[in-house]
Amino acid sequence: MAQTFNLKVVAPDGQVLNQDVEFVVVPGDDGELGILPNHAPLIAGLTIGVIRYTAEGKVHKIAISGGFLEVVNNKVTVLAQTAETADMIDLERAKAAKERAERRLRERGPEIDVVRAETALKRAIARIKAKEE
Numbered sequence: 001m002a003q004t005f006n007l008k009v010v011a012p013d014g015q016v017l018n019q020d021v022e023f024v025v026v027p028g029d030d031g032e033l034g035i036l037p038n039h040a041p042l043i044a045g046l047t048i049g050v051i052r053y054t055a056e057g058k059v060h061k062i063a064i065s066g067g068f069l070e071v072v073n074n075k076v077t078v079l080a081q082t083a084e085t086a087d088m089i090d091l092e093r094a095k096a097a098k099e100r101a102e103r104r105l106r107e108r109g110p111e112i113d114v115v116r117a118e119t120a121l122k123r124a125i126a127r128i129k130a131k132e133e
Ligand code: ATP
Pocket: 013, 065, 082, 083, 084, 088, 089, 090, 091, 093, 094, 097, 120, 123, 124, 127
């Protein structure tokens, strides 16, 4: 059997995942970060993107909108601002959020908060990727 480690993903409204996994890739602030069993202790910042993990040979995805990762004693904990497994994601809602953000960025009226629209767009794209790909 493949070596595993425990992966927990927690969002403000509760735990999204608690599972033994073989491999995980997270969207680190400085690029993607791959974690295998027996990884050295680590704390890292996470950005908006998709977590990919392998469990029993199958790849699964979780969309997150930033947070922190801790690796210690073969346990990986992700504390995320928001986190959704593919099952939890409402694709139509994410597509609508993407279109809304794109329209705001295109029109760029004086009342538009560009950074806010850009981060909303990134969250929507992460959700679509976690659901569709
Ligand atoms: P929207 O404009 O559709 O509300 P958002 O990016 O502004 O999207 P967030 O503030 O990131 O939404 O999330 C608010 C809550 O709604 C969180 O609990 C998040 O997990 C959930 N959520 C947001 N979008 C979706 C989605 N497409 N499917 C499922 N849950 C979602």
